[in-house]
Each structure stands twice: as structure tokens, then as C-alpha cells.
Amino acid sequence: MSDTVIELQGVHKWYGDFHVLKDLNLRVGKGEKFVVCGPSGSGKSTMIRCINRLEEHQQGRITVAGIEITSDLKNIDAVRREVGMVFQQFNLFPHLTVLENLTLAPVWVRKLPKKEAEETARYYLERVRIPEQADKYPGQLSGGQQQRVAIARSLCMKPEIMLFDEPTSALDPEMIKEVLDVMIELAHEGMTMVCVTHEMGFARTVADMMVFMDRGEIVERAPPADFFSNPKSERTRLFLSQILAH
Amino acid sequence: MTDLTDEMPVPAQRPPTASTGTIGWLRANLFNSVFNSILTLLCLVLFAAAIPPVIRWAFVNAIWTAPNGQACRGGGACWAFIGEKIRFILFGFFPSGELWRPIAVVAVFLLMILVACDRRSWGRWLAYLWAAGLAAVLLVMHGGSLGLSTVETRLWSGLPLTLILAVIAMVAGFPLGVLLALGRRSNLPAVRAICVGYIELVRGVPLITVLFMASLMLPLFLPSGMTIDKLLRAQIAFILFAAAYLAEVVRGGLQAIPKGQIEAADALGLSYIQRTRLIVLPQALSLVIPPLVNTFIGIFKDTALVTIISLFDLLGTVDAALTDPNWQGFYVEAYVVVAAIYFCFCFFMSRYSQVLEREFNRGTRR
Numbered sequence: 016m017s018d019t020v021i022e023l024q025g026v027h028k029w030y031g032d033f034h035v036l037k038d039l040n041l042r043v044g045k046g047e048k049f050v051v052c053g054p055s056g057s058g059k060s061t062m063i064r065c066i067n068r069l070e071e072h073q074q075g076r077i078t079v080a081g082i083e084i085t086s087d088l089k090n091i092d093a094v095r096r097e098v099g100m101v102f103q104q105f106n107l108f109p110h111l112t113v114l115e116n117l118t119l120a121p122v123w124v125r126k127l128p129k130k131e132a133e134e135t136a137r138y139y140l141e142r143v144r145i146p147e148q149a150d151k152y153p154g155q156l157s158g159g160q161q162q163r164v165a166i167a168r169s170l171c172m173k174p175e176i177m178l179f180d181e182p183t184s185a186l187d188p189e190m191i192k193e194v195l196d197v198m199i200e201l202a203h204e205g206m207t208m209v210c211v212t213h214e215m216g217f218a219r220t221v222a223d224m225m226v227f228m229d230r231g232e233i234v235e236r237a238p239p240a241d242f243f244s245n246p247k248s249e250r251t252r253l254f255l256s257q258i259l260a261h
Numbered sequence: 262m263t264d265l266t267d268e269m270p271v272p273a274q275r276p277p278t279a280s281t282g283t284i285g286w287l288r289a290n291l292f293n294s295v296f297n298s299i300l301t302l303l304c305l306v307l308f309a310a311a312i313p314p315v316i317r318w319a320f321v322n323a324i325w326t327a328p329n330g331q332a333c334r335g336g337g338a339c340w341a342f343i344g345e346k347i348r349f350i351l352f353g354f355f356p357s358g359e360l361w362r363p364i365a366v367v368a369v370f371l372l373m374i375l376v377a378c379d380r381r382s383w384g385r386w387l388a389y390l391w392a393a394g395l396a397a398v399l400l401v402m403h404g405g406s407l408g409l410s411t412v413e414t415r416l417w418s419g420l421p422l423t424l425i426l427a428v429i430a431m432v433a434g435f436p437l438g439v440l441l442a443l444g445r446r447s448n449l450p451a452v453r454a455i456c457v458g459y460i461e462l463v464r465g466v467p468l469i470t471v472l473f474m475a476s477l478m479l480p481l482f483l484p485s486g487m488t489i490d491k492l493l494r495a496q497i498a499f500i501l502f503a504a505a506y507l508a509e510v511v512r513g514g515l516q517a518i519p520k521g522q523i524e525a526a527d528a529l530g531l532s533y534i535q536r537t538r539l540i541v542l543p544q545a546l547s548l549v550i551p552p553l554v555n556t557f558i559g560i561f562k563d564t565a566l567v568t569i570i571s572l573f574d575l576l577g578t579v580d581a582a583l584t585d586p587n588w589q590g591f592y593v594e595a596y597v598v599v600a601a602i603y604f605c606f607c608f609f610m611s612r613y614s615q616v617l618e619r620e621f622n623r624g625t626r627r
Contacts, residue, residue: 069524095530106525110543110621119539120529172529 018045019078020176020207021066026075028061035061036072037231045175048208050218050239053228054254059211062228063178066209067098080175096124099169103181105161107153113140113164114149117171125172132171139167143197159190163197170201177201179210213258219243227251330588342591343598346582350599353418353578359410363421366398370424378613380620391432398425414492418573420602422492426499426564426574431557434503441508443537446515456508463505469566471498476570495567503560510552514545547621554614558607575599 021043028036035058043049051059064070065077068084068091077084080097084090108116117136121127127135140146143163145156153161162182169177179198183191195217202208202221212218218225218239225242227235227250235242235251246252291301322337326344333339343350352363373394376382402421405411417425444456475494483489518541526536546553568577579599583592 067528069527092530092532095528098528100525100528102521102525102528104519104521106519106521108522108525108540108544110547120531123535123539124530168529 019043020045020080021209022076022078023062023065024076024078026062026065026072026077028058028065028070028072028074035231036065039075039233041226041233041236043176043207043209046205046207047223048202048221049210049224049226050222051209051211051226051228052213052215052218052254052258053234056230057228058231059228060180063180063209063211066176066178067095067100069100096172097175098178099172099174099176100178101162101165101169101180101182103184105153105158105165105185107161107165107168109153112150112152113145113156116153116164117168120168121171135171136167139170140164142170142200143167144193157190158186159193162186162190162194166194166197166201176207176209179208179212181211181213183212183214215243215259227254229254330590333588333591338594338597339591340594342588342594345588346585346595347598349419349582350575350578350595351420353422353573353581354416355418355421356410356412356416359404359412362401362404362409362412363419366401366421367424369394369398369401370421370428374428380617395429395432414490415572417492419578420575422567422572423561423564423575426496426567427561429496430499430503430560430564433500434560435507437500437504438507439511439542441504442511442515445508445512460505460508463502464509468498468502468563469569471502472566472570491570492572495570495572499560499564502563503556506556506559507553510549510556511545513552514549515541517548518545547618550614550618550621554610558610561606561610562603575602 019042021041023039023041026036026039027034039062041049041062051063053059061070065072065084066079071086072084079094082090082093082097084094107113108119111119114133114136117139118129118132121132121135122129125132137146137149140149143166145160145163148156148160148164153164156164166177166182182198183194186194191214195214198208198210198217199221208221210217222239225235225237225239226233227242227246227248229250235246235248237247242251243255246255292298317337319338322335323340324333324335324337325340327333327339327341330339330342333341348357348360351367352360355363373391376390377387400406401409402417402425403412403414441456441460444452445460447453447456472495475498476491479494480488522540522544523536526540531539564574565576567574568580571577573581576599579595583589583595
């Protein structure tokens with residue numbers, strides 16, 4: 016087993032009286048790719064948002080890159096520097112150009128000189144195949160381009176871990192592939208990734224481990240080969256039959 | 262029928278002529294229905310009836326020079342009164358031998374405003390420039406050093422007084438208002454309660470009562486021998502009021518920022534201050550430019566309320582000028598002129614806000 020970079024131990028979370036996360040245990044090794052799937056409302060997004068403390072867990076331990084996430088702001092900042100996140104709605108900063116979106120955090124958080132940050136930004140724009148859009152505003156780009164900018168923005172912080180929260184769910188069908196291609200490339204380079212997604216083709220290609228969640232619990236985890244051909248739980252089987260039906 | 266194939270896109274065509282040009286515009290905007298046609302004709306009749314008398318009063322029958330008020334009564338406007346009194350209206354009771362000082366102050370204000378209007382100048386040095394400019398303004402008005410004779414604040418009047426009250430209320434009230442708005446949305450209950458309490462208290466009380474209290478009641482409570490300058494008290498009241506109103510405008514902008522923006526900033530590791538300064542405020546403020554300028558215009562005009570605590574701002578000097586026994590009864594002329602001066606400033610603010618809106622919205626279209 017490789018070094019553990021994300022570890023969840025007995026994690027619980029409630030929204031008021033509603034028990035959203037129930038006793039989650041998960042261990043992600045360095046360079047591993049986890050794909051999390053499950054019906055809507057099953058707590059997938061909430062779980063990965065706990066990993067960089069966009070949501071607070073109320074019980075259990077979450078350790079990321081050797082740092083335990085507590086209410087200590089210093090720890091939270093340290094974790095967020097190591098963890099990149101890509102959102103369903105892109106969440107680019109609309110008042111800044113693409114290049115400014117990419118250099119903002121490196122300059123202000125990592126304290127890089129502006130010139131160096133711009134070089135890094137241009138390198139990653141090249142990587143996500145939109146170097147020519149550097150001086151445009153996010154509103155002028157297509158959804159697929161915006162999501163690739165969002166991925167580049169996270170990569171500019173040189174994170175150890177990337178979290179993807181349904182990165183293709185808000186995209187028009189013809190733009191999904193251009194985003195997935197970038198993600199696959201990233202996976203092949205050895206990035207540690209946790210992706211919430213229903214793109215099962217992508218999952219088969221890159222996942223080391225499939226995680227199925229339902230009603231706040233992790234119901235099943237298995238390598239993709241077993242997961243797709245031989246699901247153990249009835250709930251998994253039902254879910255797979257629904258999303259693979261067409 | 263033209264022969265269309267899949268390979269040939271339909272070529273773009275010119276719009277039909279009846280919908281363009283002057284005739285098309287008239288038809289679309291003024292005569293597009295019976296009711297609108299009647300309204301248009303009614304308005305034309307109204308204009309025809311109203312405009313010629315106004316022109317006759319203001320220009321044709323107007324009297325431009327006269328030795329006193331008696332010689333100035335002819336049916337038309339008496340602009341001689343304005344010529345006689347304009348210096349007093351603009352600069353009030355400031356010692357007449359030192360008039361260059363209020364003139365310089367007005368010039369410095371206009372210069373600072375013009376520099377600040379250029380977006381390229383926005384930055385740290387502009388803040389220094391403004392701090393230096395405001396200090397210079399107060400020094401030149403007050404004197405007492407650099408060989409200038411001291412002029413007490415009760416003699417400050419007219420346009421310089423209006424500008425000092427309004428500009429300082431805006432410049433100091435705006436940052437305070439932003440802090441109050443942020444505080445009102447804070448997660449800390451104590452901070453939130455203080456900000457809500459302050460804003461609601463100030464908004465719930467008429468400005469006039471606060472000015473009265475500051476000028477009449479406050480001295481009663483202060484230990485004997487201790488006085489705070491009346492102008493300073495009024496200025497503080499204006500700043501506190503401006504802050505409360507601006508806070509609510511800014512809060513509107515803050516609430517319009519999607520939660521995803523804050524999450525993205527957090528996920529990138531930005532601190533609260535960085536997130537607020539770099540992500541939240543730039544977007545929130547550019548969203549609320551129209552109501553923000555609305556409030557600024559209101560603040561500018563509210564400064565006229567200081568008349569009631571016997572400070573002579575622009576409107577106060579006009580009223581004082583009207584009491585001259587040699588020139589009695591020229592209210593209309595006086596108020597037209599003072600209204601024109603207020604209009605210049607307020608119209609400028611409103612136009613500038615439209616320029617800003619256009620510039621900010623370049624990239625924010627989603």
C-alpha cells in the first residue's frame with residue numbers, strides 16, 4: 016500500500032437533525048484515483064467538500080496530507096494549499112481575466128512573483144489546450160473552456176490532491192469530452208484524484224477504486240473491474256442498471 | 262424561389278426601409294398607436310405654450326445690469342442681482358481680502374475629483390494624493406500657519422463649505438459603510454448585532470434632529486470649557502449618516518455574490534481578507550454602482566440641511582443674499598442659479614456612474 020494522503024475515520028455529519036454522512040471510512044493512497052458515485056442526495060459532494068473543509072464534519076477524523084482537519088484555521092489553510100478543487104459550476108471569478116484567475120492564488124497565497132505566476136499559468140493553459148484565451152473574461156468562454164480554466168486554476172497552486180465535484184454535470188454534451196480528456200491526462204501523470212462523477216466511461220479508464228454511496232453511507236467499494244461486472248450490493252446493482260441503461 | 266442547398270447558407274439581408282430612418286423612428290416611438298399619437302400631440306402643445314414665456318423671462322426681457330433692485334424690475338429676470346451677489350453666494354462670509362483661498366480650495370477639489378475619475382489612477386498613490394489634498398484644503402481654509410491668517414470655521418461658507426461637507430462625508434463614510442456591511446454579514450453574533458443596531462438606529466432618526474442635537478444639546482453635556490467646533494460636529498454627523506446608508510447599499514451587492522465564488526476563493530486558500538478584497542468586494546461594488554451613486558447624490562444635497570444650525574453652505578448663502586434690503590424679492594433668479602450649480606455636480610456624478618458601469622460590466626456578463 017502506498018502512503019496514505021487522505022484518510023477518513025468514522026466521519027459523521029448532520030444538517031440540523033438530518034444525518035447526511037454516516038460513519039464514513041476511506042483511505043486514499045498517493046497517486047490513487049477514486050471515483051465516487053451514487054444517487055443524488057447520497058452525500059457524495061458533502062463528503063468531498065469535507066476533505067477541504069468547505070463543509071464541517073461533526074464527528075470522526077479527517078487527515079489530509081498528514082494534517083488533521085480541525086477548526087484550527089492554520090490547519091485548514093495548510094490543507095487547502097495542498098488540495099485543488101473543481102466545481103460543477105466552474106466558479107471562475109467573472110471580474111478577472113483568465114490569466115488573472117490563474118495567477119491570483121499563487122501570487123496572494125503562495126507569494127510567488129507575478130512574472131513567475133504568469134509563466135506557470137501560461138504553462139497550464141497550454142496543458143488544458145486554451146493558451147489563446149488568456150486575456151479573455153470567463154463570460155466570453157464556452158462551458159467546456161471555463162471548466163478547463165477552472166482545472167488549470169487549481170493546478171497553478173501545484174496541489175498534491177485534486178477533488179472534482181461533478182465537473183461535467185453542468186456541461187453541454189459536446190463539451191464533456193474536452194474536460195474528461197484533460198482529467199484523464201492528469202490521472203496518467205500520477206495526480207491523486209477524488210472525483211464525484213457519473214461518467215462511467217471515465218471511471219473505467221482511470222479509477223483505481225470505485226466508491227458507491229447511498230443515503231450518507233459508503234455502500235460498496237471495489238476496483239472498477241469488479242464494481243461494474245460483479246456488484247455485491249443490491250443498491251449498487253439497481254443504481255448501475257439505472258445509469259447504464261441507455 | 263431561390264435555390265438553396267445545404268452548402269449555401271442564407272445570405273444576410275438589409276432590414277426593410279420602413280423600420281429605419283427618421284420616419285421609421287417617429288412611427289415606432291411617437292405614433293405607434295392612437296393613444297400615443299394623442300399623447301405626443303398634447304406634449305407638443307404643452308411645450309409650445311411653456312417654452313416661449315420661459316425664454317422671454319430668462320433672456321429677452323431680462324435685465325443684465327442695474328445699480329440696485331428698484332432699477333431691476335421689468336417683467337424679466339434680474340440677472341444683475343446674481344452678478345452683484347455671485348461672489349457672496351459662492352464664498353459667503355470668507356474675508357474678502359483672502360478670496361483666493363476658497364477659490365483655490367474649490368480648484369483643488371475639482372482637480373482631485375477629476376484625477377480620481379480616471380480608473381488608471383486608482384491605487385495607493387491616489388489615496389496619498391487625496392489625503393494630502395484634503396489636508397491642504399483644510400490648511401488653506403483655516404490658515405493660522407504658513408503666514409496665512411486664521412479664519413474661523415463659522416466664516417467658512419458657500420460652495421467650499423458644501424464641497425468640504427459632502428466630499429469628506431463620502432470619502433470617510435464609504436469605507437465605514439463597507440465595514441458595517443461586512444460586519445452585518447459576519448458570522449460573529451456580537452459584531453453582527455452592533456452593526457445592525459448602528460445601521461437601524463441611524464436610519465431610523467432624521468438627520469435634522471441629529472444635527473440639532475449635535476449643535477444644541479451636545480454642548481450641554483460636555484464639561485464646561487470644552488468645546489467641539491460646530492462644523493466638525495456637523496461633519497461627523499454627516500459621515501455617520503452616510504456610512505449607515507451606504508452600508509445597506511453595499512449589503513445588497515454582497516448578497517448578490519453567488520456562494521460558489523466564496524467557496525472557490527476558500528478552496529484556493531485565500532484568507533478572509535484576501536477573499537473579501539479581491540473577489541467579493543470588486544464584484545459586489547460594481548453591481549451596486551447605480552444605488553451607490555444615488556446615495557452619494559443624496560448625501561451631496563443633504564448637506565444643505567446645515568443651514569438650520571446656522572452654517573452657511575451654498576443654499577445658506579443664497580438665503581442670506583436674499584435678505585439684502587437693496588435687492589429684495591429675487592428668489593427665482595437666486596434659486597435657479599443655485600439649482601444649476603447643484604445640478605452640475607449631481608449630473609456629473611450620474612453620468613460618471615454610467616461610464617463606470619459600462620467599464621465594469623465588460624467582463625462580468627455571464
